[in-house]
Amino acid sequence: MIRPYGDTTGDGMVQTSFTLPVPAGRRADGAALQLAAKMGMEPAMLVHSRAMGDGHTFFVVYGRVRHAVDLGAVTVAERDFPLLTATEINTAVKRRLRRKLAIVGACIGTDAHTVGIDAILNVKGIAGEKGLEYYRELTVTNLGAQVSVPDLVEAAAGADAVLVSQVVTQRDAHLHNTREMSAAFREAMPAHRRPLLIVGGPRFDEGMAADLGVDRIFGRGTTPREVASYLVHRLAGEPS
Amino acid sequence: MIRPYGDTTGDGMVQTSFTLPVPAGRRADGAALQLAAKMGMEPAMLVHSRAMGDGHTFFVVYGRVRHAVDLGAVTVAERDFPLLTATEINTAVKRRLRRKLAIVGACIGTDAHTVGIDAILNVKGIAGEKGLEYYRELTVTNLGAQVSVPDLVEAAAGADAVLVSQVVTQRDAHLHNTREMSAAFREAMPAHRRPLLIVGGPRFDEGMAADLGVDRIFGRGTTPREVASYLVHRLAGEPS
Amino acid sequence: MAGKLDLDPLLVARARELAAAAGRPVVDLARTHTTVSVERAMLRLFGLTGADPDGTPWVNRLVDEIVAQNGLAGGVVLPAMHALRRYQPLRGASFGEGLQVLAQKAAAGAVSFGGPFRGAAREAAVRAARRAVSKLDATRLTREKLIRRYGDAPRRPWIYLIVATGDIYEDIPQAVAAARAGADVIAVIRSTGQSLLDYVPEGATREGFAGTYATRENFRLMRAALDGVSRELGRYVRLTNYASGLCMPEMAALAGLERLDMMLNDSMYGILFRDINPIRTFVDQRFSRQIHARAGIIINTGEDNYLTTADAVADAHTVTVSQLLNEYFAHEAGLADGQLGLGHAFEINPDLPDSLRLETAHALLARELFPDAPLKWMPPTKHMTGDVFRGNLLDGMFNLVGALTGQSILLVGMMTEAVVTPWLSDRDIALQNVRYVLSAAGDMAEDFVPAPGGFVQQRAHRVLGEAVELLERIAAGSLLGAIADGTFGIMRRPPDRGRGLDGVARMSEDYFSPFDGLLP
Amino acid sequence: MAGKLDLDPLLVARARELAAAAGRPVVDLARTHTTVSVERAMLRLFGLTGADPDGTPWVNRLVDEIVAQNGLAGGVVLPAMHALRRYQPLRGASFGEGLQVLAQKAAAGAVSFGGPFRGAAREAAVRAARRAVSKLDATRLTREKLIRRYGDAPRRPWIYLIVATGDIYEDIPQAVAAARAGADVIAVIRSTGQSLLDYVPEGATREGFAGTYATRENFRLMRAALDGVSRELGRYVRLTNYASGLCMPEMAALAGLERLDMMLNDSMYGILFRDINPIRTFVDQRFSRQIHARAGIIINTGEDNYLTTADAVADAHTVTVSQLLNEYFAHEAGLADGQLGLGHAFEINPDLPDSLRLETAHALLARELFPDAPLKWMPPTKHMTGDVFRGNLLDGMFNLVGALTGQSILLVGMMTEAVVTPWLSDRDIALQNVRYVLSAAGDMAEDFVPAPGGFVQQRAHRVLGEAVELLERIAAGSLLGAIADGTFGIMRRPPDRGRGLDGVARMSEDYFSPFDGLLP
Numbered sequence A, B: 001m002i003r004p005y006g007d008t009t010g011d012g013m014v015q016t017s018f019t020l021p022v023p024a025g026r027r028a029d030g031a032a033l034q035l036a037a038k039m040g041m042e043p044a045m046l047v048h049s050r051a052m053g054d055g056h057t058f059f060v061v062y063g064r065v066r067h068a069v070d071l072g073a074v075t076v077a078e079r080d081f082p083l084l085t086a087t088e089i090n091t092a093v094k095r096r097l098r099r100k101l102a103i104v105g106a107c108i109g110t111d112a113h114t115v116g117i118d119a120i121l122n123v124k125g126i127a128g129e130k131g132l133e134y135y136r137e138l139t140v141t142n143l144g145a146q147v148s149v150p151d152l153v154e155a156a157a158g159a160d161a162v163l164v165s166q167v168v169t170q171r172d173a174h175l176h177n178t179r180e181m182s183a184a185f186r187e188a189m190p191a192h193r194r195p196l197l198i199v200g201g202p203r204f205d206e207g208m209a210a211d212l213g214v215d216r217i218f219g220r221g222t223t224p225r226e227v228a229s230y231l232v233h234r235l236a237g238e239p240s
Numbered sequence C, D: 001m002a003g004k005l006d007l008d009p010l011l012v013a014r015a016r017e018l019a020a021a022a023g024r025p026v027v028d029l030a031r032t033h034t035t036v037s038v039e040r041a042m043l044r045l046f047g048l049t050g051a052d053p054d055g056t057p058w059v060n061r062l063v064d065e066i067v068a069q070n071g072l073a074g075g076v077v078l079p080a081m082h083a084l085r086r087y088q089p090l091r092g093a094s095f096g097e098g099l100q101v102l103a104q105k106a107a108a109g110a111v112s113f114g115g116p117f118r119g120a121a122r123e124a125a126v127r128a129a130r131r132a133v134s135k136l137d138a139t140r141l142t143r144e145k146l147i148r149r150y151g152d153a154p155r156r157p158w159i160y161l162i163v164a165t166g167d168i169y170e171d172i173p174q175a176v177a178a179a180r181a182g183a184d185v186i187a188v189i190r191s192t193g194q195s196l197l198d199y200v201p202e203g204a205t206r207e208g209f210a211g212t213y214a215t216r217e218n219f220r221l222m223r224a225a226l227d228g229v230s231r232e233l234g235r236y237v238r239l240t241n242y243a244s245g246l247c248m249p250e251m252a253a254l255a256g257l258e259r260l261d262m263m264l265n266d267s268m269y270g271i272l273f274r275d276i277n278p279i280r281t282f283v284d285q286r287f288s289r290q291i292h293a294r295a296g297i298i299i300n301t302g303e304d305n306y307l308t309t310a311d312a313v314a315d316a317h318t319v320t321v322s323q324l325l326n327e328y329f330a331h332e333a334g335l336a337d338g339q340l341g342l343g344h345a346f347e348i349n350p351d352l353p354d355s356l357r358l359e360t361a362h363a364l365l366a367r368e369l370f371p372d373a374p375l376k377w378m379p380p381t382k383h384m385t386g387d388v389f390r391g392n393l394l395d396g397m398f399n400l401v402g403a404l405t406g407q408s409i410l411l412v413g414m415m416t417e418a419v420v421t422p423w424l425s426d427r428d429i430a431l432q433n434v435r436y437v438l439s440a441a442g443d444m445a446e447d448f449v450p451a452p453g454g455f456v457q458q459r460a461h462r463v464l465g466e467a468v469e470l471l472e473r474i475a476a477g478s479l480l481g482a483i484a485d486g487t488f489g490i491m492r493r494p495p496d497r498g499r500g501l502d503g504v505a506r507m508s509e510d511y512f513s514p515f516d517g518l519l520p
């Protein structure tokens, strides 16, 4: 069990800020302290409160939180597949699949943020790693942005894997779109012909794959090699 | 019942940041999300994690908190005395007490932060209000900084009120010093001869007076007139 | 201001010539083509409003029907005016109501739009266009009057704040709060999908992702609310939305009618970032700018966007090139320098040594190239992270560079840029940041004097030089070709691809626009 | 750097003359008085260490006993040396051990310190002083060697970070982490109460409020840890503590022996902010500075503190006056310009218009008045609030002004200044801030050229003018009088009040200091 660290081991100190829809004043301050207490902060120091217009107040609170983190109970979307080099990836596909892996990528719904999916797919890549197009044994079709789900399903016929990006999260847009997408694939084709479904984006919780009906979620900071290694792991088995 | 406000009424959104004594990585991220969950954030977005040395990681988390604030249950240290003008204060003391009120102020322990107590006591005052020295009917002795408790008790013999400032809070220095001070007064003189004990400082919780054995606590942003009004309220009764 | 960079006036003149040379063929294209949205915009200016029970606007129903019968090449105005004479509505009804009845009947398949179109239709169209233009003029005059009455923003840069809740009824109080807190300009962000809709939704809306829809009613509601707070504050608060996407000209028309004050309106944004067909965009753009010109609306161009996909240092000159092109197209469409909110942004990777000096060099270059334009200076977005403490600091440096280089419109950066669309408190923190930096820096621009031949001057000269080189290449080839090659924002957009191409037609011989000669 | 403000060299020379005139009587006072702490410092330099079972250091026990018998006016060195000859410890024991035995016996009341003191005592004292000075020299040389071996801080300003956990064993890993994260200087904050203790605690300590005790062992432990990390990083990381409070000279001695690299050591801080007697302070200060001079330690003066109680604009000139006085006293005590870490701070109310330009004017004034001094530039504290987002921004502007005005030592500001002593993460965020601003600004000082006769120059001239006026008044009266009147930091401190006066004595005729002629 570990605790947050302010300046001494075990002191449990955290910072938080929020707005409450109440006019600034002592009552607002009391309300903020009540919320901090409910969050487990005790004692809580209300160090800043500021009126925003007539009806809202912004607060900054510092204090000790009573919770401890049980490291044993941490659920981590650990990488459960080996990270391979480009050569290993190409070799694995070639030896074990004996054909190129076909990958279709897109940014679906009304989301036009392509920088993330391009970073994964385009040769240029990201963080010093080349994108999937660079891999000799992968054939990449990047459909670009704002692709509708029916168009994606059509384009994905025969693909081994579909890579979908979702960056806009307001009102859970990313979750809605992902669910719609996975449902459409289930509808359109039998399970054994369905391509591997992968989504990515900076605000996904990587633990939600099953819930969203996809095979895997990749979050912020993903690199192309991780994705390629996963593809090999799932589609071409482990190297012996 | 109200909820924190991000950009829509009732969305419950808050921000928090903290450090955990674990090396950066997926496990650390999972630990941060566990803590956020214990604080009631769900869903929580881990938007930043940064290694600090080998053993610590700093996190920023945004998300919806499940708690609501019950405004009815807010405990406010409401001002339970009327706020008087300087004239009213002088008149009340003169009419009802028929002598000057003797006040002794100090910064006790090893605390040398006098700006706060000076703001309350010195003519110069703060926030456009003159300090207590300015009031004709108050006699103020400001002992300055780093006054030991025994010296304070000695100097306070015969005073109507003792005003003590505590600014340093590390390791709860302010609480220790305040408790030591109130105990010393209880020890040194019978209850009916004990002066009114008032402490102030920016990080006090105003609700802790009883716990600390003092009559009143004044927090950040206190103005001299509030203090003077309280003194009149307690020592010279309400104006009729 | 001028002269801190010691730019070569001959090179600057050359840059402008090249931009004109590169832009001219595109203008020719725009002069000889029309689009469904241009036609719909005209009908909107004529007063046709409303939508069918499914929410499809009557302008769409009417234009679709005319195009189905006649094709687009001849335009819709003459067929509509011709038909209108036969389908007069009730007495006392307005011209717009007449058009609506026509649209309803047309939608029911009850109207034949055959010609020949006689002088009467033409005259009716010109009269309607005249009335439309006087409505635009009246709105412009109202704006000028209100600015006189309430007073204008007290200083430059104007403080430009975004609201983006996805619900007009949450947006309004937030906009009012932002104005009270010091915003001079409110931009209402629209839903992610709107630019690809080939119609403008109707009515007040409470939905959308990362913004709600731009509709005439939402424009009206927000402008009314801002008028209220302008009166209260004694300072006219400006309203901004987007003349962009497939309905660019219609948006401009609605903005002109509902007294929006500024509109995001870039010559290439839709092409690059929404994959809208280049020709569609350039045609739509020209008409939308003519309306903006007449309505006294300031346009905001979108060069900032390039720096989110391309590199802010390596491709800095593409911003300059795009500004020069936007300027050329804007002038051609009748916009005055005072209406050119040319865009640029603080997007250099903060980990790069000297980033602040590079930013000042770029910002000053824009300032000195376009001394009379109300430049729009946009905050860091690409290199913002979830580290909101750092974010607020970067925004502060952005504000400072804005002050040091005399920017005109300051889009306020939010510490949560990489996290969420702005929260109420983000806006408040951001405004405090702006206020502090602008006030603390005061006239510090006076002390900011790039050393002659030093780092800042050298950098500005180099960017200008690269811009001229690139313009030379574009002018030698073609702008459409350059766009196809990924010159801007590394997006490759060939002229025969992208959305909305089916809504474009080369004007036929008998094409008639009643606004010719009326709009600039 | 010089010349941006166009200061009048005659006025600058006049200011220095006046500072000397104001300071000279105080130096005379210091030359003719001694204090218990000066005497204890000598014994510490002689090698007397350790404490009695109650924790009272043997230097205190010995000095107290001699003073009790002889009074302080003659000093303790001769009586001690004289007595030492009679109470020789075991063979092979060091000189320091001999002194410890003497102290133990003296504490037990077993030693009489009567004279007359013959030449032998005097010679023994001079020999001991010589050995002491060579220890200081050796430490200085070790520092120089290690700097050569590991390398020095890669750039100016040096990055100065505070650790203040109140436990040396938490401080050490935090200091090491800070060094790894980029700190060039680590300052270990000591407990709130220490400056009023008339002894230096012994041993490693894990207690204290807002810092733990400055002890010789804590010095040693921290220096060893920093040597380790210096080796690892290939960069010598400097260590700082306080030569301040009632034990100022002893702190200096311990710092000189344990290779601290910088010490907070102000001529008036203890008087003003700890209510220590002025004469006690000035006497202690002179001896402590002589030691610093010899030990190659950089002093840091405390002008920043005035701006927490006085106003940073109205009283800006008091900072300049104090810097000139600190410089005079320092030179007089033998410190070189390169050892004068004169202090100043970014404490102007951020709500004040032009605050940033005022700050740059003040910072540049210090820079140009003291071109060869390693100026210490201190962050906002007074106007920091619980709004940590704003706090990080203010710190960023502070860092920027530091870069623009060429400051030498940058005390890193923390966003939580108004909340808590720095957390681990605060330091990390603060260091990121510094790194970003310094790297982003690069050589931007080149572009910062106050307009001739403009706001910044005018402000600097005005502050210098006010400083000269104030110095004229002080020189006409007396420095002690000015301090009594609340000239500095609005604190009134009369010369006959304050703590520690009973530990001061006017030297008698036969007072003897073996360090005369050895220390500067």
Ligand code: B12
Residues within 6 Å of the ligand: A110, A111, A112, A113, A114, A115, A116, A117, A119, A120, A126, A163, A164, A165, A166, A167, A168, A169, A170, A198, A199, A200, A201, A202, A203, A218, A219, A220, A221, A222, A223, A227, C189, C190, C191, C192, C193, C209, C210, C211, C273, C305, C308, C309, C381, C382, C383, C384, C385, C416, C417, C418, C419, C420, C421, C422
């Ligand atoms: C660049 C950018 C744009 C560009 C996009 C250009 C382009 N062609 O992509 C432009 C300027 C056009 C733009 C426009 C808009 N944007 Co934008 N934009 C950004 C910005 C600044 C950076 C995003 C980015 O490129 N990140 C860099 C990439 C490399 O990171 P990434 O996407 O996280 O990808 C990595 C991982 O997530 C993962 N990954 C991502 N996808 C996938 C997919 C797979 C299969 C895998 C395996 C991995 C993976 O791997 C990648 C590499 O590590 C962010 C703010 C920010 N700093 O994050 C706002 C932001 C994303 N935008 C936002 C918004 C709202 C918009 C608009 C909708 C605003 C509007 N209403 O007009 C518009 C419209 C866009 C639309 N229709 O979607 C919001 C989203 C808010 C939210 N959380 O819902 C943000 C967060 C800004 C904000 N705070 O308001 N934007």
Ligand code: B12
Residues within 6 Å of the ligand: B110, B111, B112, B113, B114, B115, B116, B117, B119, B120, B126, B163, B164, B165, B166, B167, B168, B169, B170, B198, B199, B200, B201, B202, B203, B218, B219, B220, B221, B222, B223, B227, D189, D190, D191, D192, D193, D209, D210, D211, D273, D305, D308, D309, D381, D382, D383, D384, D385, D416, D417, D418, D419, D420, D421, D422
């Ligand atoms: C000014 C200052 C100093 C000055 C003090 C000068 C002086 N003569 O007072 C100097 C430079 C000397 C100083 C030194 C130190 N300081 Co200091 N200092 C501050 C600073 C910057 C401002 C405090 C201040 O003046 N506030 C303005 C006054 C008006 O506000 P106030 O005190 O809150 O008072 C108001 C109310 O609280 C209330 N009030 C206060 N007292 C009372 C009493 C009564 C009876 C009533 C009714 C009301 C009342 O009314 C006042 C008016 O509204 C703060 C940081 C900050 N921005 O807060 C750090 C701060 C308080 N200092 C701190 C520290 C640690 C120190 C040192 C101990 C560091 C060291 N180890 O060397 C030293 C030593 C001081 C000591 N022995 O106590 C810490 C305390 C950390 C903590 N929470 O424990 C702070 C928070 C900085 C930090 N983050 O590290 N400091």
Ligand SMILES: Cc1ncc(COP(=O)(O)O)c(C=O)c1O
Residues within 6 Å of the ligand: C190, C191, C192, C194, C195, C242, C244, C245, C264, C265, C266, C269, C274, C300, C301, C302, C303, C305
């Ligand atoms: C110039 C320009 N136009 C339009 C938009 C908005 O996009 P959309 O047209 O998709 O609403 C932006 C976004 O920032 C822009 O910069």
Ligand SMILES: Cc1ncc(COP(=O)(O)O)c(C=O)c1O
Residues within 6 Å of the ligand: D190, D191, D192, D194, D195, D242, D244, D245, D264, D265, D266, D269, D274, D300, D301, D302, D303, D305
């Ligand atoms: C010059 C100077 N000396 C000393 C101190 C520390 O105080 P003390 O001597 O009480 O430990 C400070 C505090 O910042 C200071 O600025």
